[in-house]
Amino acid sequence: xxxxxxxxxxxxxxxxxxxxxxxxxxxxxxxxxxxxxxxxxxxxxxxxxxxxxxxxxxxxxxxxxxxxxxxxxxxxxxxxxxxxxxxxxxxxxxxxxxxxxxxxxxxxxxxxxxxxxxxxxxxxxxxxxxxxxxxxxxxxxxxxxxxxxxxxxxxxxxxxxxxxxxxxxxxxxxxx
Ligand SMILES: CC(C)(COP(=O)(O)OP(=O)(O)OC[C@H]1O[C@@H](n2cnc3c(N)ncnc32)[C@H](O)[C@@H]1OP(=O)(O)O)[C@@H](O)C(=O)NCCC(=O)NCCS
Numbered sequence: 001x002x003x004x005x006x007x008x009x010x011x012x013x014x015x016x017x018x019x020x021x022x023x024x025x026x027x028x029x030x031x032x033x034x035x036x037x038x039x040x041x042x043x044x045x046x047x048x049x050x051x052x053x054x055x056x057x058x059x060x061x062x063x064x065x066x067x068x069x070x071x072x073x074x075x076x077x078x079x080x081x082x083x084x085x086x087x088x089x090x091x092x093x094x095x096x097x098x099x100x101x102x103x104x105x106x107x108x109x110x111x112x113x114x115x116x117x118x119x120x121x122x123x124x125x126x127x128x129x130x131x132x133x134x135x136x137x138x139x140x141x142x143x144x145x146x147x148x149x150x151x152x153x154x155x156x157x158x159x160x161x162x163x164x165x166x167x168x169x170x171x172x173x174x175x176x
Contacts, residue, residue, distance in 0.1 A: 004075040005114065007084070007121040010048060014071065015082040018044035019083065024106050034102035035083040036069050051142065065089040072105075072118045081109045084122045088129060097162045097169055099135035103148075115148040123152060127176045134176065138166045149174070 009016065011153030018038065025032045036054065039131050041047035045053050053059040054067045065087050072082035082105040082150060087094055094100070101122050105115045119136075138145035162169050 004082070005117055005121070006073045006075055007070050007081055007118065007125070008073055010051065010069055010071045012045075013050065014073070014078075015044040015048075016040055018047055021080055021083070021106055024108065025104070028107045030081075030104070030107060031167045033104045034085045035104060036067065036085050038083070063091065065074055065091050065094065068125070068129075070122060072114060072121075079109075081105060081114050082118045084118055086122055086129070088131075091137060095135065096160055097137060099137045099171070100131065101134055101136050110144070115144065119152045123174060123176060132176055134174050135171060136174060137169045137171045138168055146170065 008053075020036050021035070022032065022041075025035075036047070037050040038047050038176060041050055047131055049120045053061060054064065057066065060066060066089065067085050067087045070084045070086065072084065073079065074081055079112065082103060084101060084103040086098055087098075087100045090100065101119070103115060103122065105118070136149050137160075140159060149172045153174050155174070157171045157173055160169050160171060161167075
């Protein structure tokens, strides 16, 4: 039987695991996609406080769009497996490069199908929000992310050069 996975909103209960997740990514030298401000947060509590700013129009930093943070947790042992951020709209930068959804799975839990399942659950949340299609992008070098998008119905639109990170991105749309 398939393991039960939960896509949850982060709260204080898993506070120690957020810092642990960040440490894993720093140790692996990996990009913390779909984790919002985790990289620049001083600890788990600071991360939660920063996330709240993105979820309320009254506190949303200038130029950003509302975004909801999710975490993927394995029910059997409560382990934090992945993170996914759902942006409610596209601004110019998101339309060109970053899309509606970003995600990551912790290095020690990869290649178990978790990203594919997490994205499917994230798409359900996007549907609940009223979105009818979402944009997801990945680096041309990122085979795992490309396969995750394709497995969830991604339709390739084009590639775009992202000047800040200096990488070529593939842009995919998923109809909801
Ligand atoms: C991309 C990422 C989320 C994939 O997570 P994952 O849980 O290992 O992915 P899954 O196990 O669900 O596998 C998804 C697909 O990618 C394939 N895959 C996974 N890792 C792979 C790798 N290293 N090389 C090639 N293919 C890989 C799987 O075989 C599967 O494809 P399939 O269904 O055609 O067999 C993870 O590698 C990650 O967090 N990377 C760093 C952050 C990142 O790149 N995020 C995406 C930004 S666009």
